[in-house]
Amino acid sequence: MKKIAIIGSTGSIGTQTLDVVQQHPEQFFVEGLAAGANVDLFVQQVNQFRPKKASIATKELADQVRPLLPAEIELSYGEEGLIEVAAGTEADTVVTAIVGSAGLPATLAAISEGKTIALANKETLVTAGHLVTALAKEKGVSILPVDSEHSAIFQCLNGEHMEDVAGITLTASGGSFRDYSREQLTNVTVEDALKHPNWSMGAKVTIDSATMVNKGLEVIEAHWLFGLEFEQIGVLLHPESIVHSFVEYRDGSIIAQLGTPDMRVPIQYALSYPHRWNSAAQRLSLAEAGKLQFREMDFERFPCLRLAFECGKIGGTAPTVFNAANEVAVARFLNREISFLKIEYLIETVLSRHEALADPSLEVIRDVDLWARAVAESL
Numbered sequence: 001m002k003k004i005a006i007i008g009s010t011g012s013i014g015t016q017t018l019d020v021v022q023q024h025p026e027q028f029f030v031e032g033l034a035a036g037a038n039v040d041l042f043v044q045q046v047n048q049f050r051p052k053k054a055s056i057a058t059k060e061l062a063d064q065v066r067p068l069l070p071a072e073i074e075l076s077y078g079e080e081g082l083i084e085v086a087a088g089t090e091a092d093t094v095v096t097a098i099v100g101s102a103g104l105p106a107t108l109a110a111i112s113e114g115k116t117i118a119l120a121n122k123e124t125l126v127t128a129g130h131l132v133t134a135l136a137k138e139k140g141v142s143i144l145p146v147d148s149e150h151s152a153i154f155q156c157l158n159g160e161h162m163e164d165v166a167g168i169t170l171t172a173s174g175g176s177f178r179d180y181s182r183e184q185l186t187n188v189t190v191e192d193a194l195k196h197p198n199w200s201m202g203a204k205v206t207i208d209s210a211t212m213v214n215k216g217l218e219v220i221e222a223h224w225l226f227g228l229e230f231e232q233i234g235v236l237l238h239p240e241s242i243v244h245s246f247v248e249y250r251d252g253s254i255i256a257q258l259g260t261p262d263m264r265v266p267i268q269y270a271l272s273y274p275h276r277w278n279s280a281a282q283r284l285s286l287a288e289a290g291k292l293q294f295r296e297m298d299f300e301r302f303p304c305l306r307l308a309f310e311c312g313k314i315g316g317t318a319p320t321v322f323n324a325a326n327e328v329a330v331a332r333f334l335n336r337e338i339s340f341l342k343i344e345y346l347i348e349t350v351l352s353r354h355e356a357l358a359d360p361s362l363e364v365i366r367d368v369d370l371w372a373r374a375v376a377e378s379l
Ligand SMILES: NC(=O)C1=CN([C@@H]2O[C@H](COP(=O)(O)OP(=O)(O)OC[C@H]3O[C@@H](n4cnc5c(N)ncnc54)[C@H](OP(=O)(O)O)[C@@H]3O)[C@@H](O)[C@H]2O)C=CC1
Pocket: 007, 008, 009, 010, 011, 012, 013, 014, 034, 035, 036, 037, 038, 039, 056, 057, 082, 096, 097, 098, 099, 100, 102, 120, 121, 122, 123, 146, 147, 148, 199, 200, 201, 202, 203, 204, 205, 263
């Protein structure tokens, strides 16, 4: 039986992780659940799964939910609560389903305690990939990808030798505005941006998908997860999201992973690895799919992807700034303070004011992250 803790249990990845748990109740014990502000769902989850420890975003929310939870459950809150759930239980695996670099301290704490990480929270690897991977190496901890593209690459690498890898290609749906010209992007709305063509996901990653920031974050995520140079990582537009990504080997062979777009499959694989279990996901019929389309990525149309590659290659604090500026820009767009196109303007402007620092400590990452957020708020 696997003991798991989930940070971000009330979100899209968190709830689908609990779906997987419900499909295979004999395989799991839920040790810890941490949520943000979705009180109703948090109370329901804690009462249903009876973790030993639970956490919610603030003291006020914790006071509000305490009477609604079984007395024996240890309830905490805030960043310390997240750390308690991620690192302070008997869980052997922590699913990082929280959004944003807010997940970094709890992820580092979980790794310090030797817990396997099922990583959905890509922002932690973007903002501090060198620290996360170095600590994981030191502690002998595996970081198993949940992100669909990285799960695909992980599956395609199974049993192979890294020195035989020529390169990998991440597929990109193109997001909500795939076929819009840049001119057409001028007046798009939040509602339009939230309509992803293939995946049902949280708001932030859906907007990231429309700006192509998501693929940029994923390129940097792949660099850290698989130890590849940025020159070995490509991106291809694939509107159907059926080929989840692929690896090219030095003999010219390409190995791809395919399936219908359903996050329960990569979530489950991170938890069942190295085994595979039954899944309720809809089966893929290639005959029904008929044609699959692939197109070259247009870096003029999607400048945030170009910026992400540039930041990844510069390294140090450049990806930290890219990520923090984007988090603020997306929040401001969702809050209807700025237009869609201003997201990329904010990222580019904040980056232009930053001189990247090499090999930053956690303290420097925190300071730079705060600085970038303040600048992005002020523009
Ligand atoms: N959704 C998807 O299909 C995919 C997502 N990912 C990645 O997975 C991560 C999660 O995405 P997704 O599930 O879509 O996001 P959601 O917005 O749906 O969920 C985010 C979760 O994090 C919680 N949360 C947010 N801030 C805090 C905080 N400060 N303290 C505690 N909990 C917090 C939320 O709590 P609450 O709702 O209670 O406020 C919620 O449970 C992201 O990094 C995303 O890029 C990767 C691949 C696919």
